[in-house]
Amino acid sequence: MNSSPRRPDIATSCARPPADVELSTTPLTPPIHLSVVYKIDGLDHVDALYEGRDSGFIYARDGHPNAAQLGEKIATIEGAEAGLVCASGMAAEAAVFLALLEQGGEVALSEGLYGRTVALVGRELPRFGIKHRLFDSTRPETLRKALTPATKVIFAETLSNPLVRLADIAGLADIGRAAGVPFAIDHTFAPLLCRPLELGADFVVHSATKLIGGHSDLTLGLVATSRERMARVATVASTFGLAGNPFESWLALRGSATLPVRSARACATALTLAGHLAGDKRVGAVHYPGLPSHPDHERASRVLRGGFGTILTIDLGGREQADAFIRNAREIPFAPSLGDVATTLSHPATTSHRGQSAEQWARQGITPGLVRLSVGLEHPDDLWHQIDQALTS
CATH class of the missing domain: 3.40.640.10 (Type I PLP-dependent aspartate aminotransferase-like (Major domain))
Structure with missing residues (x-):
């Protein structure tokens, strides 16, 4: 009788996952766990997992x-x-x-x-x-x-x-x-x-x-x-x-x-830009809680810590003016999201609030001329230069 261990077929070796690597150290950054399902010891173990008596994952x-x-x-x-x-x-x-x-x-x-x-x-x-x-x-x-x-x-x-x-x-x-x-x-x-x-x-x-x-x-x-x-x-x-x-x-x-560092930098830049825009006759309105003119500025000064947010919104009058600004601000992309390390522009009427009725827009104060800026980590002087040029063009 041959007592040597049976060597599995190559198809079996390919199909089965490798053995866990035994470590005496742990990674400094968390590893990515892409597995959809986890191995379970038996029925008592699966009962303990579902009932919260043991830690681990199933699916x-x-x-x-x-x-x-x-x-x-x-x-x-x-x-x-x-x-x-x-x-x-x-x-x-x-x-x-x-x-x-x-x-x-x-x-x-x-x-x-x-x-x-x-x-x-x-x-x-x-x-x-x-x-x-x-x-x-x-x-x-x-x-x-x-x-x-x-x-x-x-x-x-x-x-x-x-x-x-x-x-x-x-x-x-x-x-x-x-x-x-x-x-x-x-x-x-x-x-x-x-x-x-x-x-x-x-x-x-x-x-x-x-x-x-x-x-x-x-x-x-x-x-x-x-x-x-x-x-x-x-x-x-x-x-x-x-x-x-x-x-x-x-x-x-x-x-x-890096959220605290990014938030602090972007909030400071947003406040600087809002101050520039608030005194600019080319802009109909500036919405930013860090400005004394904002209706919630007093509450924001009491409640918010570390800045007034990274989002500011300007009203340029109408759709044509908003479109011209977006097209002229070539180095600030029109990208309908927010929170990126790079500054982006969005147009609520055609993106985030698209499909709403004129009555809904009016009730919320949304106009075709609104442009929302999500301020990123660029130097504020560079951003103001680009915004100034876009307003002038």
Whole structure:
């Protein structure tokens, strides 16, 4: 009888994964865990994993190491008990809405939000029997009027898109708490500038695609909240397939390491540019909370720390003037996103708020002449030179 070990066929050797490498050291930067599924010892082990008695992962839609690391990072940044990674900012919003709402429920929705958020609540959720009522996030008394016994969630943005109005987060949170209605806030425009959970919000969502990622090379969303609330949101995210993938989670972790430096630099430059533009007769209006003329400047001075944000919006009069500015600002690309290391331009009427009615535009203060600048890390003198030339051309 031949007792030598059987050598597997080459096809078997190719198909099977290599053995784990035993290390006495750990990598300085987190590795990327691309595996969709994880090996489990047996039935008792899988029971322990599903019941939370043992740590580990089973299937990437339910969680993976890179998402766990990024979730912990956003929880730390926001002062939350738990963080969750979703496939996009809209997926993060959808996960919160789907966790809190059911047929017959209502959303108290702030005016002046990102266009896709308005479309989600105003066009998609009504198909499931969900209604909404509007309020002004800068005037908490309007929220009180919007609440009904059917209201299941309050939703606002820290800094609105695109007019950068600063929500009265503490005032809204007080009203929501008194009514027993959870309050969720989109903090995409203002990571690090304040902590909405400390001001009374129950959920914070981010598009990590923007400032947290910081390089326009990933698409992810984040949720931060209590462990109790997160249990429901995470289940919904997994069931609806809203989870984020490992590689982009790893990219966002890399981006988060430089977020404080990038945010401080871009906020300082944005304030400088806003000051130049505010005194320029070629510009009809400048929207930036760091300017004394901004309607929320006093609140911004009290609430925001480390700057007034990286987004400023200018009104050039009409579509023709906006188009000329965008075309003439050749070194500042027209790229409808934000939060990149490079400064970019966007035109809300044809991008983020495209498809909305004239009435919706008027209610939100959106005009065909609005151009939004997402300020990056260039030297402010270079940016002003390019903007000045674009306004002159």
